[in-house]
Amino acid sequence: xxxxxxxxxxxxDEASRFLPWLTxxxxxxxxxxxxxxxxxxxxxQRWGGQFAGTLTxxxxxxxxxxxxxxxxxxxxxxxxxxxxxxxxSVKPLDxxxxxxxxxxxxxxxxxxxxxPLPRLIDVRTAPEAKLDIPLLAKQLGDVAPGALIDDHGDWxxxxxxxxxxIETISLGVLLFIAMVAIxxxxxxxxxxxxxxxxxxxxxxxxxxxxGYIARQxxxxxxxxxxxxxxxGLVLAGATLIALDRIGAELAPSLLPRFELGWPxxxxxxxxxxxxxxxxxxxxxxxxxxxxxKAL
Amino acid sequence: MESDNQPIVxxxxxxxxxxxxxxxxxxxxxxxxxxxxxxxxGESGAGKSSLLKLMYLALRPTRGHVSLFxxxxxxxxxxxxxxIRRRIGVVFQDFHLLDHLSTLDNVALPLRVAGxxxxxxxxxxxxxxxxxxxxxxxxxxxxxxxGGEQQRVAIARAVINRPSLLxxxxxxGNVDDRMAVRLLYLFEELNKIGxxxxxATHNQALVSRFDHPCYVLKGGVLTRTGGREGEAA
Ligand SMILES: Nc1ncnc2c1ncn2[C@@H]1O[C@H](COP(=O)(O)OP(=O)(O)O)[C@@H](O)[C@H]1O
Ligand SMILES: [Mg+2]
Numbered sequence: 300x301x302x303x304x305x306x307x308x309x310x311x312d313e314a315s316r317f318l319p320w321l322t323x324x325x326x327x328x329x330x331x332x333x334x335x336x337x338x339x340x341x342x343x344q345r346w347g348g349q350f351a352g353t354l355t356x357x358x359x360x361x362x363x364x365x366x367x368x369x370x371x372x373x374x375x376x377x378x379x380x381x382x383x384x385x386x387x388s389v390k391p392l393d394x395x396x397x398x399x400x401x402x403x404x405x406x407x408x409x410x411x412x413x414x415p416l417p418r419l420i421d422v423r424t425a426p427e428a429k430l431d432i433p434l435l436a437k438q439l440g441d442v443a444p445g446a447l448i449d450d451h452g453d454w455x456x457x458x459x460x461x462x463x464x465i466e467t468i469s470l471g472v473l474l475f476i477a478m479v480a481i482x483x484x485x486x487x488x489x490x491x492x493x494x495x496x497x498x499x500x501x502x503x504x505x506x507x508x509x510g511y512i513a514r515q516x517x518x519x520x521x522x523x524x525x526x527x528x529x530x531g532l533v534l535a536g537a538t539l540i541a542l543d544r545i546g547a548e549l550a551p552s553l554l555p556r557f558e559l560g561w562p563x564x565x566x567x568x569x570x571x572x573x574x575x576x577x578x579x580x581x582x583x584x585x586x587x588x589x590x591x592k593a594l
Numbered sequence: 595m596e597s598d599n600q601p602i603v604x605x606x607x608x609x610x611x612x613x614x615x616x617x618x619x620x621x622x623x624x625x626x627x628x629x630x631x632x633x634x635x636g637e638s639g640a641g642k643s644s645l646l647k648l649m650y651l652a653l654r655p656t657r658g659h660v661s662l663f664x665x666x667x668x669x670x671x672x673x674x675x676x677x678i679r680r681r682i683g684v685v686f687q688d689f690h691l692l693d694h695l696s697t698l699d700n701v702a703l704p705l706r707v708a709g710x711x712x713x714x715x716x717x718x719x720x721x722x723x724x725x726x727x728x729x730x731x732x733x734x735x736x737x738x739x740x741g742g743e744q745q746r747v748a749i750a751r752a753v754i755n756r757p758s759l760l761x762x763x764x765x766x767g768n769v770d771d772r773m774a775v776r777l778l779y780l781f782e783e784l785n786k787i788g789x790x791x792x793x794a795t796h797n798q799a800l801v802s803r804f805d806h807p808c809y810v811l812k813g814g815v816l817t818r819t820g821g822r823e824g825e826a827a
Binding site: 306308311497498500501502503504505506507508511591 | 650651652672673675676677679680684686690692693694695703704706707708751
């Protein structure tokens with residue numbers, strides 16, 4: 300610290316005691332909201348990405364249709380799919396592969412082959428391809444009456460909607476916290492100006508510009524928000540590491556794992572920095588505006 | 595706009611009242627020329643402090659015009675006030691020292707807000723404090739100083755940046771006669787190098803030891819009573 304005493308005795312104000320705690324709490328909540336949103340979007344993308352660019356065609360055998368007829372239908376359907384622009388690969392699962400999928404439930408044996416199992420065709424499309432699904436369904440229906448196309452669209456759409464809703468909520472939470480932070484800072488600064496009215500007026504009388512007085516408040520706001528920011532950062536960091544541990548214990552599971560990558564760490568650092576910027580700028584604007592009304 | 599033959603302070607038909615109270619100043623007009631040395635006398639409550647506040651921009655007149663260095667105060671934009679105030683040194687009646695700052699830091703304040711380099715500021719301040727006999731009280735806080743010592747700190751702060759206009763409100767009220775005379779000599783020294791000085795006091799004995807014009811404020815009107823220079827309209 301500089302040896303010289305500040306021209307305004309702000310350090311002993313009441314606000315100097317509670318503002319760091321308030322800042323710490325806000326930084327903590329904001330960091331968790333932001334990192335939660337980033338992680339969720341990340342997870343939704345990774346999860347959804349596994350299904351994007353894939354189609355599954357099911358051919359459901361009608362009552363009493365012979366096996367070789369179905370084989371024939373699958374072959375024809377595969378040929379149509381292969382001829383469709385944008386399709387990268389077509390992989391019909393033969394009866395053995397289908398049976399293998401069901402083995403854990405139905406066991407190994409000839410019985411499985413007698414069942415009217417739906418036959419699956421795994422289709423991969425180019426990422427930018429836009430297939431005309433209704434047209435394709437019609438074409439497939441002509442050669443295989445029981446054909447169904449599943450492009451995972453409904454499922455992906457609800458996943459995206461969920462991710463977006465959570466993102467919007469997080470953004471709202473962040474905005475709300477920022478507004479509370481600004482309000483708290485405006486209040487503390489105005490209180491400080493009123494409390495030190497005499498000192499401020501002496502400073503004016505000896506020729507201080509409003510900017511000089513504002514700078515005292517800015518420095519003080521920076522210092523308080525730095526203290527609070529560091530505390531909030533440490534708490535949020537500890538919480539994240541704990542969550543990461545818990546996530547590791549749960550894996551492997553169906554749900555995508557909560558992962559701590561560089562975007563999360565970056566967000567963790569960005570929140571207290573944003574807090575310091577908000578505090579400093581708010582203090583300055585408040586002082587300049589309030590003093591503009593003075594003589 | 596500003597020129598050497600402009601009066602440093604000019605009041606034109608200035609009226610002043612606080613709220614709905616009585617008129618403290620009643621159509622007062624006068625000009626203080628560059629290099630003048632004025633005493634302003636008057637009973638307690640006559641309005642001396644109010645008159646000086648108008649001169650150092652702590653107050654605006656209710657009516658009329660106050661000009662400083664040739665600028666009409668009413669039309670000065672706010673951002674130009676600091677530059678004007680830096681040319682004015684003020685010894686406030688109740689000192690207005692900053693309690694949390696040492697003697698040295700209090701006196702250095704006008705230099706610091708003007709951005710004078712720290713080493714230079716210290717040098718000036720130390721020298722001046724030695725002159726007013728406070729060399730051994732440099733690190734003391736105002737509340738540990740006697741009334742007379744506080745007054746000298748206030749005076750040192752007012753003169754530290756060699757103001758063009760020095761305004762002192764009862765600057766010798768708390769010091770003994772010897773120190774009062776000594777402080778007035780300091781003001782005279784500054785006056786000799788071109789500083790315009792205005793001192794409000796009710797110490798008639800002190801005023802009569804100096805050969806400067808004396809004005810009396812009574813009933814909201816300023817009238818000249820003694821000395822040789824200056825002219826009240
Ligand atoms: N801020 C103020 N508000 C209302 N009345 C004031 C204020 N300052 C001074 N007065 C009144 O104005 C009159 C002149 O006061 P002042 O200028 O301090 O006189 P002096 O310095 O000659 O003693 C007094 O009656 C005082 O009560
Ligand atoms: Mg007075």
